[in-house]
Amino acid sequence: MVLRLQNIQKSFTSGFLMRRRQVLHGLDLSIEAGEAYALLGANGAGKSTTLRILLGLARPDSGSGSLLGKPLGDCAARRRLGYLPENPTFHEQLTAREFLRYGAGLLGLGGPELAARIDELLERVELASASQTRLRKLSKGMVQRLGLAQALLGDPELLVLDEPMSGLDPPGRKLVRDLILEQRQQGKTVLFSTHILSDVEVVCTRAGILRDGCVATELCLDDLTRLRAESVELTVSALDERDERRLALLAQSTLRAGRIVHFTVAPSEAQELLQAALDAGGRLESMQPRRASLEDIYLEVARLRSPAAAAKRRDSVPAGGDR
Amino acid sequence: MTRHVSLFVLPILLVATAVAGRAGQAQVRARPKRAVAALPGIPFLEFTALGYREAAADLAWMQAVQYYGQHRQGGNDLSEFGHFLEAVNTLDPRYEHAYVLGAVVLATDGGDLDAALEVLRRGARANPESGTCAFEMGFLSYVIGNDADKAMRYFALAEQDAEQQERAHRFRAFLSRRLGRLETAYLLWQDLYKSTESPSLRIVAQESMRRIEDELRQRGQVVP
């Protein structure tokens, strides 16, 4: 087991009156080697606090845990992990290359291989051209990518990423996703927090939904497939009204705005509707999957897992169907 | 604010501020002169100077000199001069210039030689390795007090400080001749002639020795 948290309680005091706020209520979490685990939760659910306790940056009020076979807060274990915090700005006066050399110095890395390793990482996160630029001149996304390179410096066994996709443009998100998949393929363990569901279904082997200060439910690979789009929104232009009425029969709903028509359609019907629209001379403007919210997924998973719902499903759904 | 508006407003503001500044300066100048107000009371000086006592003493010294300059031009009656010098020496007890100026002013403007010598005695106690105050005591004793004997003793004391040695030695040689101790004066000038590195002083010494030789010969005495 790479990491384990057991019955973690954590509260913070704030303000002049030192008001106490409980953030984690008996959180349990365990992750095996080679897993890519997503910690899902709304803002303020305690995702970052959980990661911080795990990394020894915060102390639990009670509970226990281990990280890479050592107790929480152990210095030696940190040599084998890489961490990317949420919304970093880092050392604004250092250049990207200097920042990586700083991190390498603390990991005890050096010698001629270090320069090559830094070049390789800068190349990998597409910052080679900005290697001599000071961090204060880099965009938020670039700093985020640099943070990722820094986390990978020591070739860690465990990669902990706090909201790694936030602040990134679509190519940046793809880069992070690819990196996580790469780590997984190399047998490394990845733990990351996010509130964006689309990140989860592509790269994760398991995910936990954090709610009310504990992992309310865990999604396995099977559950993750359920996170697929509930419906697809197709935007088509250059369709006349007759064709629109004809195509509306296939869609769940239709909305016209000038020359543009928005169709909301079940994922299974999307292909057929798109083909029919193109045949009718329409032009595809955009196609976007619509997903359930985190809350919906949570309720859905809870409903599916409850004994009553399971019994009902057995009665009503013929063999092979899940919904 | 658009660029044009600020271009228009900024010069007006600058001129207005300058005019107000001039008016303010005039008002401050018109206030009755109270030099002492510029320095805090003596017991608080140490506190207000923090650790920078020497630099603060320099500022107090600057004010003391200014105040004396004003007096010379008829601007004040020196009534607060003592406060300034006390301020300098409270902040920096080894500030010799303050003792010297204080003593000179007391002896000349105040006509009180004893008080002046007392100030210098305090200065000498605060600076045991320096002969500056001793030299000034000798100088004032002779110039103001007309007491060459006393002055000789002070100059001999001042000579123990290498920095004052040449100056004090020269005064002792000069006074010895005035007191009619020609042999002593001759030997002192001879010492100076041998030891000094200043060519002009060597000429003065040589000239003095020649004159003393003449005087000794006239008296029928032997040149030492």
Add this chain to the structure above:
Amino acid sequence: MLQRVWTIARWTMVELLRERVLYVVLLFAAVLVGGSTVLTPLTPGAQKKVVVDLGLAAIDALGILVILLSGTSIVRRDMDRRSLDVLLTKPLTRLEYLGGKWLGLVATLLVLTVAMSVILITSLEACGFGWQARYLPAILGSGLGMLVMASIAVLFSTFTSPMLGALFTLALFVGGSLSEGMLRTVGAAGGNPLLESLSLAIPNMGLFNLRGDAVHGTGVVPGQFLVASCYAVLYVATALTLAATVFRRRDFR
């Protein structure tokens, strides 16, 4: 351990020097040149003393200014920028981190003090006053004072905001500079145990003020310097240990 402390110190210094701290050297040159141009004609007989006093006092005061402006936010800024999270998840103890930060600040102050001293020496020589080796202990004394004040700034930066930290550090500097005179005054009034114990807690900055002896040429007794050095080392060790104790217990959100 030393390598990690050195790494933190090195990059802390690089960052501080790039943050326009070096402008302090320009400020020093301006104070020295401006001050001596204005003051020397007004202080007949004491021109050289005035330039030396001004130079030595400015080296000391500007060092304290840098500590107040940069030192008191040295840990807090790492927290705000999330650099601290990254550093503390490397194999680095919190004591090593604090030690490195202090050392980085001290190295920056060393660079600044050397630069200011070179300017002072150059201007004394240029004015024909001449630099004398006896001024050196005064600068070294200021350096010892800076070590102590830097450790206090690091201590405050571990648990309070930069503004409050600067305020507390300044209060301790003022208190430390006054403690000698205050004790004398209080001693004359019969002694106040509260004030006396308080004066032991605040740094005795008077001990590091060797400017008077240096300027008047009475010379600094080696024993005096030794006592000041031992006191500085002990005070720094105490302040940093206290900082580490506070910092070890801290949670980072």
